[in-house]
Amino acid sequence: MSVLALVLALCSGAAAQQFPAGAALAGDEPLFSVESPIGSIDYLAGRGLRLGRSGLTIGGFSTVEVELEQGEHGVIDLDSINFLTPWRFTDSISFFAEIEIGGLLSYDTGTGKVESDVEVALERIYGEYNYDDRLNARLGKFLTPVGIWNTVPAEPFTWTATNPVFLETALSEHTTGAALFGSFYPGENTLDYWLYGQFFDEIYPSEDPEPINSSVGGRLRYGAPLGDWAVGSSFMAAELAGDWSFLGGLDGYWKLGPVELQSEFTIVGGALPDRNQWDVYLQGVYELGSLTHYLRGLYLVGRYEHNDPSGSIETTNIGDVGLTWIPTHFVIIKAGYRFSDRQTEEVRRGFFSSISVLF
């Protein structure tokens, strides 16, 4: 069934290339529909299966990675299948869960071994009460709203097959607790805010960095109405066994025509030494399709990152260059090379690529 859906979806993607210039290729039309007692059940390529009037959508994504790390054998990973289940009960109440089935298959090109270590994890699970645009409440496990990258960190939705280093060392990717958030519209612009805290043990915690016991944080983001530019700041205090760590961050985003720039500065200090560091990255994306329609969907990506851990650990300068090709909205192909002046557990050099499919 899923293979058939993928084939049909790819066919619809080919058709999508015929759309008039200017049409939004959002994947918002059903690939097929079936009438049922709960209304029309629609499948939208790369946007999931919408189950009639129930308000439930079941979709997700999957990624295959091909890595040629310097000094290591090449590896081909069927990394994970992630299921996304947004469920809107009423205008005000909704539920969301992301379930990841990871470690599916890994092929070592040097030894010829195929390994599988399947794990199921609850990446996100939360309920929301939406009063209006200005006031919303969330309870559960969600992505920690620090900076830009950590709010959408999954492979298909980033420009490179590698992540900035600070994501794995400076903060916990998830928060298990509660958040208040919303948007105001001063003038023509948008001011978004987040206030949040962790007061439960994390559900399915990540291993790096060590899971915290509690936290409190906030984020402000001010930007243009359509998001062409935005500046943001983040703050978070995290506690582990009575010791506190403090994070501050600034970020910026700017898009003009075919060019997109994004940068984050993060500094962490306090009594949790593994997290202490400062880090900055600048990423640029150029839409090559603006040059000629033959390159439609192709993007040139470059990123420079400087990471400076505290203590005796040396600083690291990291560069990523690559191409991202989005032939149709639900297929994302990335290939890039990462170089750096040091190779560490977090900074792996070499060729990294991935193919992701949204379903």
Next chain:
Amino acid sequence: MSARAALVGVALAVSLAGGAVAGELVVIVHPDRDVSLSESEVAQIYLKKRSFWTSGERIVPVNRDSGSVARAAFAEAVFGNDTGLLPVYWNRQYFRGVLPPATLASDEAVMRFVASEPRAIGYVDSERVDATVRVVHRLPD
């Protein structure tokens, strides 16, 4: 049949099949909704950056089908020529559990839906508008 009559017939057929925009595009809501919207507010609604009417009800935006002339004209008027990153935008919204607006296949369908759904917003050719909906914004040609 004269050549002119044949040409008119073909033009009419194309217009009916492809949904060509004869007049200007206008943004419409239910007649009971007393609002006016700026172009950036319309854009925010269609990007789901703005989800609630000031009365507290959730906004239900509807798009025309993506192969239609009206959809292309709307996208150009509201988002300019800068639509290359829209698929990336909607992919990221999908990860957040936010789905793009639903689509309807004709101006008539948009008119019927908006006239019957107090939370709805849509856009149609101005020549199709009647008293069953309220115009809240006129898009530039």
